[in-house]
Amino acid sequence: MKRLWSYARPHRGKVALATTWTTLGKVMDVAPEILIGAVIDVVVRGEQSFMATAFGVTDRWEQLVILAVLNGCIWILESTFGYLSALAWRNLAQTLEHEIRTDLYSNVQGLEVAYFEDTTSGGLLSILNDDVNQLERFLDGGASSIIDLFWNVVLVGAVFAASSLLLTTFAFLPIPLIVLGSMYYQKRLMPLYSKVREAVSELSSTLSANLGGITTIKAFNAETREADRLAQVSDDYRQANRDAIRFSAAFVPLIRMFILTGFSCTLVIGGWLVLNERLEVGLYSVLVFMTQRLLWPMTRLGETLDQYQRAMASTKRIFGLMDTRPTMAEGVKALPAPIRGEIKFENVSFGYADGPDILNGIELHVPAGETHAIVGATGAGKSTMLRLLLRFHDARQGRVLIDGQDVRDLGYASLRGAMGYVSQDVFLFHGSVRDNIAYGRPDASDAEIEEAARLAEAHDFIVELPQGYATVVGERGQKLSGGQRQRLSLARAILRDPAILVLDEATSAVDNETEAAIQRSLATVTKGRTSVVIAHRLSTVRDADRIWVLEAGKVLEAGTHDELVAGGGLYAALWRVQTGELMHHH
16 A cells, blocks of 8 residues: 555645545535434424524525525535546546556566566466556545545534434444454455456466467367366356455445444434433434434445455555566666677576576687578577577576677667567567568668668568558568568668677578578678578578587587588588488488
8 A cells, every 4th residue: 555655646636636525525415414404403393493593584484495405505516526526536546557557567578588488478467457457446436435434434423422422422333343344354355355366367368378379279179178278267267256255245234234233223312312302303313314324334345445455456466566676687888889799608508497508608709790600400509599699588607798798787778779680480560561670760761761671672572562661560460471571570670780680590481582582681781790690591501601500509510611511510411401412312
């Protein structure tokens, strides 16, 4: 709650205003009961009535008319204040929700890549969406109803105390019981709601994972199986809720019993006082109405506490995520200009999480401006090396250096700003082709974007798209072929004009024509800059200044294409397989 208040602090003025409207509304809510008493007083006592003695209006009909008009005004005011109060609270809730969600997203975005590999995106979504919305529900109505209850007790208490202390005691007797009961009750509910939140997170992970993998589900005819699995997860959620519901539904009926006690006391004891002429009839009717006014809102206490508990369970998860810090500290240095782009791996070992080492004592040097290739069987650790270069992870031992600077000392903007990255799994955002190419440099001019597209040999197919550069590509770019997406990704990297170009498996999933195109682009683009290319097809890297052959996380051999073929090692064997020489021998 304290943390939540820290978000509300800058909006203190709005909170005060909202509280004022709620309070005024409550005053207007209690007033009609007093008027009803005055009306009954007029009818019963006539010339001796409170109106007659206090205001000197003796005619009973006039007295009634005045009271009726007064009553009308009060009702209109109550409605007005109710409207203003709802307006103020709900807009405040929206503002806080917006601020919390944006802060939360920024924090999550700042976590390192490894965090996302261990966390389900559904679980994160459920916090960013459901939990923040749960909080909104409480802020919308909960806060104002607590203020409401408070003024209710104060105002009604004042009327009672002015009328009869004996009745005050009995009418207020149930209140401490109700409050204590509510609190005990909610304590029992707390763990049940935490279960509900966990079930929600499980449910949304399942949903988001399945929607992402819908093509696989269909391809393996697993629809029924997945539907059953979802039904199972959804049922767990239902069960978790069922336990909470069983508890929370019994709450209001229990409170009603307490209220009944207070109400009966006022009826009986008050009635006895009236019969013995120790209390005016008009006042008696006020107090009977007031008791109901006083105690009835108490039934909402349960609901409010209920919302409060849910909100706190959510807030805990929200701030838990807000307090998650990256385990890798970002460096502060910037690469000294001009960036040359020399890369060194010094005795680097690395493995994911608690797993075994994937890289063992890698030694690798790429002089500035050269194009080097890394080849090897799947699982040899090629992509992992690029991830270390981009510092998505930190090496277990050894160092990765760029221009002699340890990547751990560099700020991310400087480190990653020096690189153009083309990943194996091309990610295109929902937006136009132009937006996707300009992703790394949003301020690029159309001419620059087109130039990058030409270099990546993407310009020709872009022009043929229905709206050219303005064509919207779907999420993950499913409206384009693999080769086209790859070329857009290459254009995106080229446009940044990076000191270091990093290509991961850029040709594994493409046709021969695209492969040839990418090879031509590379020949042009790599001039004057450092490039690291991971390749499946050796023909793409035949012209590299140096080729590093990786086997089981170690550098097995390195050299130019001709040296390696002549050396007759692993590379030579792979080259023979790929150029089909082995086929001829059989």
